[in-house]
Amino acid sequence: MTPEALEKAGGAMHAFIAEAFPLCRSITGDGVRRTLAMIAGRIPLDVHEVPSGTQVFDWTVPKEWNIRDAWIKDPSGRKVVDFQESNLHILNYSVPVHARMQLAELQSHLFTLPFKPELIPYRTSYYKEAWGFCLSHRQLEALPEGEYEVCVDSTLADGSLTYGECLLPGETEREVLLSTHVCHPSLANDNLSGIAVMTWLAREISARPRRRYSYRFLFIPGTIGSITWLARNEARASRIAHGLVAANLGDPGAFHYKRSRRGIAEIDRVVTAVLKAAGEPLGVEEFVPFGYDERQYCSPGFDLPVGSLTRTPWGRYPEYHTSADDLAFVRPDALAGSLRTYLNVVKVLEGNRRYLNLNPKCEPQLGRRGLYRTIGGDESGRARELALLWVLNQSDGYYSLLDIAERARLSFAAIREAADALLEAGLLREVEG
Amino acid sequence: MTPEALEKAGGAMHAFIAEAFPLCRSITGDGVRRTLAMIAGRIPLDVHEVPSGTQVFDWTVPKEWNIRDAWIKDPSGRKVVDFQESNLHILNYSVPVHARMQLAELQSHLFTLPFKPELIPYRTSYYKEAWGFCLSHRQLEALPEGEYEVCVDSTLADGSLTYGECLLPGETEREVLLSTHVCHPSLANDNLSGIAVMTWLAREISARPRRRYSYRFLFIPGTIGSITWLARNEARASRIAHGLVAANLGDPGAFHYKRSRRGIAEIDRVVTAVLKAAGEPLGVEEFVPFGYDERQYCSPGFDLPVGSLTRTPWGRYPEYHTSADDLAFVRPDALAGSLRTYLNVVKVLEGNRRYLNLNPKCEPQLGRRGLYRTIGGDESGRARELALLWVLNQSDGYYSLLDIAERARLSFAAIREAADALLEAGLLREVEG
């Protein structure tokens, strides 16, 4: 993409996020459906509904949760907490309730952040039936003694779990998995940013005439969504050659890459190389079995080569899982930069092939093919010649172009260009795998 | 052991050392027998007698040496060197002599430490027949010219080499070898400390109802003892799964571990992990083919996974092999700390197993088993959950709990505890080997 197209995409992604922000998403329910509908307006998307009660490995698809309203009225009858103002106010998956109670009893249902007293926290109770409200600590402190009225107008009932899937077929069935979670309510960076960047990435890739890999985008609720997809696609999982879990892509922080369980999978090396080549600050971290859906993709029964590429990782920015993760926190330029980085990863994945030098005994005479200077001692064009010599020397069918770029300490682009010139000259043949 | 029990053991070990200190041990003879009798009073001990002249690999069991008295009288008839005052005064394995000679001739039989002029050195001549006396350099300098009378009332004759063996059988025949040398006379740290700590360790282990491994304690003379044991137990050596040579365990110095020849054997990793977890100063050193009996256990024809765990290593403290290695040099608290460290090593060896995650595809739902918090965003109990997730993620039958602890950067205890909880929940199965 041109810098102009990227800048335009940054603005469009931010507008998309702003539109989707008010929807109350959860791991099931209409908030997810409406978000998927917005995505389906931009890329081809299959929307799947998996009935409540379906067994998925060790888990069961939960009941579907929907909410219309929720509030707390103080002893004077004034609404002091109101779901209509922010869907973070409700403990996600709260069961319905309408009752009166003293403040002391109510308090056991209230969640605040004493050390960030102005912010509303985000809390969930998916697998244990409960109800509750989240509010700022300032609000809590201002509540007078007396009898309160609370109302949660929600339903928790058999229904289904909803997720979206976009498959862009390529020349082979080997897939690149791109997975992002859609279960969070009004949190912009976590994870409308991931949803937006993956939507625009899918659109960009789908516009290309040829692709080496097939690309599978998953827009799924966290944990239960990836478990459900893996349970329904167990046999297909081995097609996944490379994968990334995308999230937190709109904040102004540096990129962070969390390696796959394997640690040295090709995706691990490709992302690391792309981030290093950008010359910006970056963090590369070892795999740990917590975080996002890489937990499931990297469980030992699958052990897929799936890492996670984010900007500031979850839990490390003060706005994380609070009402401060809002539309002002995510920025068009950060979203555009994230899209560019993912596109660069795709570019290296597509181009990182193995070749066989067809003239492996001594160097071929590059000069008579116009690929080498004719006056010995002339230094012009030297860098290009070095790239050619590196590709020839290392192309024994074992080393990939990324291996060669790293050994040569040249950019992947320079090595890829050299390989193209040598292919053109009939000096290389691609090796499968 | 409780801190109180350890403290008590420290005092008891010191008392044991004090009692054994005056005995004149050597590589054979009654000093060793009496020392073994003291050990046999505390743990079950098989005492073996191997006749002089027995061929053990490239070596021959030497004649047995016993000594009753030895002295030097100066020209005035005064005893200026007296074995009854310190058994270090005699060159160990001195043949009998009773003669008169001028100082000049006598001097070729006298050993001193010119740079530690107050101390008596410890010297031996096991394999070449000789006689001699060790004395302080001050003593030597004070000797007047004239005719001296020397007497060594010793016997060097066919007899046997004596060693003690304590086998504590476990659930399997795979053994942990604990070897310590008993051949030094009145030297407290080298090696009554090793003898005492191994005796108390054996007592502690024998008191336990179940053991994964069998434990074999050897109380042997250095070099010829381990060679003799290996020659008589050649077929059994392959049962040794892990081993340590114990010595120098009563001085106040930091622990030092010398790796086995293999360098990355499980015992090497376990001891290193235990020492690091203690948070104290420590030294970990590569294998070298000199030192104590690990020389023999790690000879290329055996190459057993045997390291050496000491406090200050041999030769690196100024008291080493001198009369300053006395009862004041070894300390009850240091002995107790050594016992604790060996017990910790045993604990990790016993607990370091491999498991198979029985629900390897995606995570099992820990929440419904009471192993996971129910409110998302709640941070209490997080550390325990991480340990559970690490064990689940890595338990593919290949990684041991110690591997997992190291990758997770969690304590072995935390990982072991998590594995126990998962076993309890039926989520793991032990894998052999």
Place this chain on the structure above:
Amino acid sequence: MTPEALEKAGGAMHAFIAEAFPLCRSITGDGVRRTLAMIAGRIPLDVHEVPSGTQVFDWTVPKEWNIRDAWIKDPSGRKVVDFQESNLHILNYSVPVHARMQLAELQSHLFTLPFKPELIPYRTSYYKEAWGFCLSHRQLEALPEGEYEVCVDSTLADGSLTYGECLLPGETEREVLLSTHVCHPSLANDNLSGIAVMTWLAREISARPRRRYSYRFLFIPGTIGSITWLARNEARASRIAHGLVAANLGDPGAFHYKRSRRGIAEIDRVVTAVLKAAGEPLGVEEFVPFGYDERQYCSPGFDLPVGSLTRTPWGRYPEYHTSADDLAFVRPDALAGSLRTYLNVVKVLEGNRRYLNLNPKCEPQLGRRGLYRTIGGDESGRARELALLWVLNQSDGYYSLLDIAERARLSFAAIREAADALLEAGLLREVEG
């Protein structure tokens, strides 16, 4: 060699260089033949002639180039550039020309070094027919406008490519390849220094009664020479067990070693060990597929264990490929030091063998073989004993003496000496390979 013999050799090599300096060498022609004749006067040398037009892998042996004279006369008829003064003045491989032209036209045939204005550059055009002159930038600037007369009295015609080969057979057919380029005209360090040191090295090795390896010295034109040799000796290339490309051995700079493509071949470890043991500054660099003839030896179809051992590498000294690389730039002591270093490499290659400890179970009793002190506690002779113990402990047929020296952190010489003592005592047996 004794220091005196080395010093003498340094002077003799410098005299050899001075004698060969005026010859106009190129990749073919009489300059090479005369240089090879000088070498053949000192060592047994087979001189090969390969006809122009011979196909050698992807290349064709070029026409033979000879030159008698070349000059430029200025408008006043004065010779302003004269081949008789320096053979660097002619673009190497210039085709014949005799013409008159204006300065503007002439200038496209003139090569200078604007940033080193006093020096004449060295330039070639082997594979594209051209003519040209090299001169100092000062000379160029002084040329007046007007008509010039130029003359290149050369021939470029079918003939042959000439190279020299010296094979010194050893106990086995496994070869050490020593390759040096002979194609440069009056440049002393690059590469009369390499030619001289290899000639003296061959002489020294040939004088020895026994050699483990066969030694093959190649005196060849760069690139096309090694390609030609490999094409004619393809089946024999696999005999090359170790190899070095020699050049730039007379300047006062530190030694630099460029590893083979394999990176950890025995030659890489031997040279590194020899350079480190010398305790002088040194550079060890990874393989790159440009430089000298290691490019061809290390092409993926051969991948021979061939590195390059030089003093200052090509292109990194300001005199490189200019008229400043003259007789004053190369120094007898540097040449002598280079010869010594190559001899040390040969010494370690010859001595770096693998042994089997014939008494692998426990240590053999060194004392009764006179190889161990008899008084325990005596520290004299300790270093020698350690070397003996290291060799015994590690000689399981897998580790070489160099492996052992590196693990023991002892010098190769000390380990070699210990192995000799143990061989003498019948405690080791050599293992093939």
